[in-house]
Amino acid sequence: MMKRIGEARICKGCWQQMHVPIPLRGPLSLPFRVVGIRPSQMNPNLCTICELMFERVMKRRAIEIDATILFADIRSYTTLAQAMEPAELSRLLNFFYDECAAAIWQQDGLLNKVIGDAVLAIFNFPIRHADHARKALTAARDIQERCTERCKRELVGYGLDASELGVGIGIDSGLTTFGEFGHAHTDFTAIGSVVNLAARLQSLAAPGQILMSARAWQTSAGEGDDAERRQIVVKGFDTPQVVYAC
Amino acid sequence: MMKRIGEARICKGCWQQMHVPIPLRGPLSLPFRVVGIRPSQMNPNLCTICELMFERVMKRRAIEIDATILFADIRSYTTLAQAMEPAELSRLLNFFYDECAAAIWQQDGLLNKVIGDAVLAIFNFPIRHADHARKALTAARDIQERCTERCKRELVGYGLDASELGVGIGIDSGLTTFGEFGHAHTDFTAIGSVVNLAARLQSLAAPGQILMSARAWQTSAGEGDDAERRQIVVKGFDTPQVVYAC
Numbered sequence: 324m325m326k327r328i329g330e331a332r333i334c335k336g337c338w339q340q341m342h343v344p345i346p347l348r349g350p351l352s353l354p355f356r357v358v359g360i361r362p363s364q365m366n367p368n369l370c371t372i373c374e375l376m377f378e379r380v381m382k383r384r385a386i387e388i389d390a391t392i393l394f395a396d397i398r399s400y401t402t403l404a405q406a407m408e409p410a411e412l413s414r415l416l417n418f419f420y421d422e423c424a425a426a427i428w429q430q431d432g433l434l435n436k437v438i439g440d441a442v443l444a445i446f447n448f449p450i451r452h453a454d455h456a457r458k459a460l461t462a463a464r465d466i467q468e469r470c471t472e473r474c475k476r477e478l479v480g481y482g483l484d485a486s487e488l489g490v491g492i493g494i495d496s497g498l499t500t501f502g503e504f505g506h507a508h509t510d511f512t513a514i515g516s517v518v519n520l521a522a523r524l525q526s527l528a529a530p531g532q533i534l535m536s537a538r539a540w541q542t543s544a545g546e547g548d549d550a551e552r553r554q555i556v557v558k559g560f561d562t563p564q565v566v567y568a569c
Numbered sequence: 570m571m572k573r574i575g576e577a578r579i580c581k582g583c584w585q586q587m588h589v590p591i592p593l594r595g596p597l598s599l600p601f602r603v604v605g606i607r608p609s610q611m612n613p614n615l616c617t618i619c620e621l622m623f624e625r626v627m628k629r630r631a632i633e634i635d636a637t638i639l640f641a642d643i644r645s646y647t648t649l650a651q652a653m654e655p656a657e658l659s660r661l662l663n664f665f666y667d668e669c670a671a672a673i674w675q676q677d678g679l680l681n682k683v684i685g686d687a688v689l690a691i692f693n694f695p696i697r698h699a700d701h702a703r704k705a706l707t708a709a710r711d712i713q714e715r716c717t718e719r720c721k722r723e724l725v726g727y728g729l730d731a732s733e734l735g736v737g738i739g740i741d742s743g744l745t746t747f748g749e750f751g752h753a754h755t756d757f758t759a760i761g762s763v764v765n766l767a768a769r770l771q772s773l774a775a776p777g778q779i780l781m782s783a784r785a786w787q788t789s790a791g792e793g794d795d796a797e798r799r800q801i802v803v804k805g806f807d808t809p810q811v812v813y814a815c
Binding site: 364365367384385387399400401402404405409412413416417420421424425428434436437438439443500502504505506507508509510512514515516518519522523558559560561 | 610611613630631633645646647648650651655658659662663666667670671674680682683684685689746748750751752753754755756758760761762764765768769804805806807
């Protein structure tokens with residue numbers, strides 16, 4: 324098992340938003356577990372009530388929030404998947420998901436879902452932080468630190484050059500629709516242009532690189548932060564997008 | 570609520586594989602529900618035991634199975650997401666997820682996950698069918714039938730031409746690793762080259778089109794089936810791929 328980083332005893336979301344102390348761990352949590360309230364799979368410092376908060380508490384299926392969306396994926400994954408044994412491929416994904424989870428949770432983000440070699444994280448819901456774009460950037464740098472060297476070291480030998488190995492990350496911030504979609508199969512996620520742009524930027528990022536939209540960069544960069552400004556054409560967007568590569 | 574198509578009273582997976590009748594609905598299902606055994610979100614004719622069968626029954630985290638993978642997504646979604654109001658976008662995704670679910674479940678497939686405007690389905694696990702590629706093709710045609718006309722009719726007026734609207738589908742068949750990945754955040758899915766090729770084919774399919782790998786087409790096509798044979802270059806694959814467009 325991986326090391327658990329500073330696990331909360333009560334749900335951070337319920338405490339921050341309603342001042343209700345929902346026990347997540349220890350004997351006090353047992354009666355809650357019986358009725359299905361337990362630590363969320365998306366962030367162990369939140370409970371399953373928080374996941375569905377907007378539905379149960381707000382009586383709506385979807386809400387609009389200002390949030391930051393982060394996508395990260397393993398470069399050259401399609402090529403690697405053809406060359407690797409199934410057990411090796413499982414090990415690679417286990418390692419990647421676990422490192423991403425640790426980096427995202429440390430910044431109070433939600434690991435919303437994984438899709439093959441890609442991870443989708445949301446910052447500013449349900450744990451609110453005015454500097455959510457900054458938190459996403461910190462998580463992104465942490466993911467790069469945890470994964471880049473190891474990818475380059477362990478994934479050579481599959482016909483790929485070290486320059487093709489590593490993780491690519493895309494980040495955008497703005498108004499996002501967050502909720503449950505579908506009736507037969509329900510899916511709890513974020514949708515909208517912010518999600519789409521973050522996904523596109525991730526696919527355009529070089530190994531080891533973080534590509535941020537202008538909005539995300541301007542609200543997250545602090546003193547001493549450095550990035551290269553570029554204008555790029557992004558599929559599905561009419562106008563060229565200003566992005567920052569770091 | 571959408572119409573439920575032929576819902577099973579007992580879990581089809583447990584019955585087929587172990588001859589154990591697990592009640593899914595009605596009063597007999599109540600004691601099972603208390604311990605967390607209920608209809609699966611991925612297919613209402615399966616129970617939650619089936620979802621984790623390979624883990625609980627087979628004592629392994631992942632297994633290799635011969636399966637068919639289907640990806641479907643809404644063409645021009647990035648453009649639409651910028652032009653649509655959040656409520657309209659939610660409605661579009663609700664409609665698309667529900668129609669895909671109905672088409673996939675009718676063929677005993679698993680709606681494994683949705684990712685923005687994309688749907689990932691698996692055929693031949695845990696309900697086995699020797700003709701799983703055929704079942705996937707039937708589901709794909711059903712999705713096109715349910716969605717194409719409605720997409721073209723309802724999505725014009727967002728600066729898009731009818732020829733850019735509709736659903737694109739990609740299908741591949743072969744040995745696939747199926748299991749739970751990650752330790753901190755666990756994800757139940759299929760991984761490997763078959764999944765990657767199906768995803769790439771989906772992204773290359775034209776609106777209204779189904780693109781199948783040669784393997785999937787050869788095992789699924791029946792008499793009277795017609796498709797156009799092509800050779801295409803697919804990102805991440807060294808050699809050009811023979812595909813069938815229908």
